[in-house]
Amino acid sequence: xxxxxxxxxxxxxxxxxxxxxxxxxxxxxxxxxxxxxxxxxxxxxxxxxxxxxxxxxxxxxxxxxxxxxxxxxxxxxxxxxxxxxxxxxxxxxxxxxxxxxxxxxxxxxxxxxxxxxxxxxxxxxxxxxxxxxxxxxxxxxxxxxxxxxxxxxxxxxxxxxxxxxxxxxxxxxxxxxxxxxxxxxxxxxxxxxxxxxxxxxxxxxxxxxxxxxxxxxxxxxxxxxxxxxxxxxxxxxxxxxxxxxxxxxxxxxxxxxxxxxxxxxxxxxxxxxxxxxxxxxxxxxxxxxxxxxxxxxxxxxxxxxxxxxxxxxxxxxxxxxxxxxxxxxxxxxxxxxxxxxxxxxxxxxxxxxxxxxxxxxxxxxxxxxxxxxxxxxxxxxxxxxxxxxxxxxxxxxxxxx
Numbered sequence: 001x002x003x004x005x006x007x008x009x010x011x012x013x014x015x016x017x018x019x020x021x022x023x024x025x026x027x028x029x030x031x032x033x034x035x036x037x038x039x040x041x042x043x044x045x046x047x048x049x050x051x052x053x054x055x056x057x058x059x060x061x062x063x064x065x066x067x068x069x070x071x072x073x074x075x076x077x078x079x080x081x082x083x084x085x086x087x088x089x090x091x092x093x094x095x096x097x098x099x100x101x102x103x104x105x106x107x108x109x110x111x112x113x114x115x116x117x118x119x120x121x122x123x124x125x126x127x128x129x130x131x132x133x134x135x136x137x138x139x140x141x142x143x144x145x146x147x148x149x150x151x152x153x154x155x156x157x158x159x160x161x162x163x164x165x166x167x168x169x170x171x172x173x174x175x176x177x178x179x180x181x182x183x184x185x186x187x188x189x190x191x192x193x194x195x196x197x198x199x200x201x202x203x204x205x206x207x208x209x210x211x212x213x214x215x216x217x218x219x220x221x222x223x224x225x226x227x228x229x230x231x232x233x234x235x236x237x238x239x240x241x242x243x244x245x246x247x248x249x250x251x252x253x254x255x256x257x258x259x260x261x262x263x264x265x266x267x268x269x270x271x272x273x274x275x276x277x278x279x280x281x282x283x284x285x286x287x288x289x290x291x292x293x294x295x296x297x298x299x300x301x302x303x304x305x306x307x308x309x310x311x312x313x314x315x316x317x318x319x320x321x322x323x324x325x326x327x328x329x330x331x332x333x334x335x336x337x338x339x340x341x342x343x344x345x346x347x348x349x350x351x352x353x354x355x356x357x358x359x360x361x362x363x364x365x366x367x368x369x370x371x372x373x374x375x376x377x378x379x380x381x382x383x384x385x386x387x388x389x390x391x392x393x394x395x396x397x398x399x400x401x
Contacts, residue, residue, distance in 0.1 A: 078395035090139035091377035140192035160185035230256035285311035288337035
């Protein structure tokens with residue numbers, strides 16, 4: 001009932017193999033003023049049909065947000081002719097990147113991305129990847145640009161690849177492989193603190209972790225965050241038995257230059273299912289963690305719950321957000337904490353947002369979304385990206401205050 005992210009992504013890849021006409025260069029956005037992405041109605045209440053790349057507020061290309069709204073109107077960032085999946089987003093001071101994988105004419109996949117400057121959606125570019133089938137990207141913002149990690153196919157292996165991009169989206173160096181020769185890797189994630197990077201992935205049986213050096217073995221399906229002091233946090237869901245019914249939400253912690261301590265059980269709910277964990281680190285060192293937990297009162301439902309780990313190492317008890325009354329899917333979390341997810345009997349549905357209180361707020365009520373990703377820039381601005389289901393799946397972006 002509650003499929004893992006990687007299983008769901010595999011299902012998505014099996015549908016909608018439509019034609020794609022590439023209108024982009026490989027890793028070389030032109031940075032021009034007109035991105036060619038139609039924002040629909042003017043987001044500050046002016047003339048309808050303003051082009052997001054032409055400067056909806058008189059030249060800065062900013063996507064406006066009404067006072068009191070968590071996000072402004074969403075705009076399509078993917079190619080309308082190309083089925084697009086699994087969006088990720090990362091944000092710096094005034095620049096964000098949206099990346100996703102899309103199907104090509106031949107039914108293969110490629111990593112497409114757009115750099116967003118001050119709310120202006122830039123043109124689409126493609127990672128110049130020599131391996132087949134790049135998919136499932138994850139992004140992190142560094143001091144000087146962005147780093148993407150993703151899966152690709154090399155012979156009979158699935159490997160983890162990395163590419164570094166400049167602030168303008170230019171490819172700084174060709175993609176490189178993080179997994180060791182002859183080894184497989186899946187579900188990569190990346191976190192950044194300034195120019196310090198941490199990577200985590202799985203081969204289905206063990207975790208692997210890297211910090212600008214050879215990988216070291218841990219155990220599967222990691223989510224990663226990096227504190228400003230270099231402390232690494234890896235969250236995952238796992239448990240005893242051969243199925244998902246006994247999975248718990250767990251946290252691994254590694255100080256700079258040290259070793260990982262024993263995992264901390266965050267959920268403490270024996271016999272109930274936990275999945276879809278996400279985490280973020282506050283500037284104070286507090287770790288915000290959210291995941292989907294099976295409802296103990298109605299095991300057919302699942303709720304998003306959250307805990308926090310303070311700077312002294314104390315972990316709060318799990319608390320569910322206001323009664324959700326349905327199945328929750330794949331939360332995303334940023335410092336605040338601010339958590340966003342979808343509700344419904346299927347992985348796609350309406351988006352809901354929760355902040356410091358336990359109440360829920362609907363987001364973009366006209367949108368049907370799945371796989372949301374959320375980022376905060378260095379001045380607290382919100383950036384949201386999500387997948388829109390349909391005959392040709394698309395990626396939409398929205399900017400918050």
